[in-house]
């Protein structure tokens with residue numbers, strides 16, 4: 269068995285009296301792209317928030333590369349190599365691409381009270397990254413994020429996670445509101461991310477997008493993982509839809525063990 273990158277065990281989350289996660293176990297392997305599916309309210313966002321440090325879990329354990337970690341904040345998650353890209357990409361529209369790539373982690377030059385951001389280095393790295401993420405047009409690193417298309421913004425956010433060598437990149441609805449070409453760009457990028465050695469959890473309401481890029485599908489329902497080993501190569505979109513809504517016996521067959 270390959271070494272797991274992420275192991276979540278017995279994770280529970282209560283929001284007051286509401287139990288959003290029930291004894292969740294979830295594994296992500298090295299260089300694995302996992303699709304996380306479930307209806308509205310199934311618990312996907314809560315699970316991702318726990319893993320990315322946005323909300324604390326009520327009980328349970330998280331192991332990264334075999335080591336138990338305490339994730340109490342997004343800083344803890346980033347230190348553990350977990351980077352999350354949300355629907356809105358968490359980019360600052362008014363700032364340049366270069367500033368957004370390094371947001372909060374700007375390289376510094378100078379010393380003592382004369383410290384300042386190393387603008388030149390940031391722009392140099394940004395130019396290389398833009399090329400790597402396939403933004404073909406000659407976009408200067410000083411361009412404001414607000415001047416980019418939705419797909420280009422997603423690419424910048426993903427490039428940021430790749431540059432900082434995150435082990436796990438969580439993409440929460442990355443193809444939402446994107447056009448066909450932009451969606452294909454993001455999906456292509458997810459494949460490149462895996463080729464470059466990263467793992468990924470991909471959440472999308474559009475099952476067809478998930479089917480195009482993932483190695484394995486996990487389905488949640490009512491705060492529980494109801495199937496964790498669905499192979500998109502041997503399962504149809506319709507079968508997965510039935511598991512999501514709870515209409516299929518397949519859920520029992522492919523259930524978490």
Ligand SMILES: Nc1ncnc2c1ncn2[C@@H]1O[C@H](COP(=O)(O)OP(=O)(O)OP(=O)(O)O)[C@@H](O)[C@H]1O
Pocket residue numbers: 283286287288306307308309310311312313314315
């Ligand atoms: N801050 C909160 N306070 C109280 N209950 C919450 C909170 N956040 C989520 N919940 C509840 O937890 C459950 C799981 O919600 P969650 O947002 O994780 O589901 P989801 O699968 O991400 O749904 P969606 O696809 O609609 O985003 C739901 O019953 C929801 O109402």
